[in-house]
Amino acid sequence: MAQKVTVALEDDLTGGPDETVRFAFEGTGYEIDLNAKNVAAFHKQLAPYVEHARKAGRAQSRRSGRTAANRQRSGDIRAWAKEHGLAVSERGRIPAGIVEQYQAAGNGR
Numbered sequence: 001m002a003q004k005v006t007v008a009l010e011d012d013l014t015g016g017p018d019e020t021v022r023f024a025f026e027g028t029g030y031e032i033d034l035n036a037k038n039v040a041a042f043h044k045q046l047a048p049y050v051e052h053a054r055k056a057g058r059a060q061s062r063r064s065g066r067t068a069a070n071r072q073r074s075g076d077i078r079a080w081a082k083e084h085g086l087a088v089s090e091r092g093r094i095p096a097g098i099v100e101q102y103q104a105a106g107n108g109r
Contacts, residue, residue: 011035077102 011018011034018033021042034042074094081088081098088098
């Protein structure tokens with residue numbers, strides 16, 4: 001037997017058929033389901049602000065790039081793990097448990 005699931009969105013303010021409106025305020029993204037009347041009211045209320053605003057670019061990634069020292073440390077941990085019979089892949093993230101064992105053995109400080 002097949003199962004059919006239907007999702008019906010309703011206006012979060014007044015109920016009824018709607019569309020999802022996405023927006024951000026003070027760095028936090030939001031979604032709200034609004035019917036056509038409330039979508040128009042939402043756009044009308046924001047229009048003066050949007051008219052004078054500038055588009056912001058995407059937030060910069062906080063992820064730092066890999067450095068030569070990081071690569072060297074990873075290589076050292078992998079070599080140590082293999083010498084001690086621990087399974088570790090040639091690429092990718094080194095499991096935290098292996099890093100902890102490496103440090104507990106007096107390495108990498």
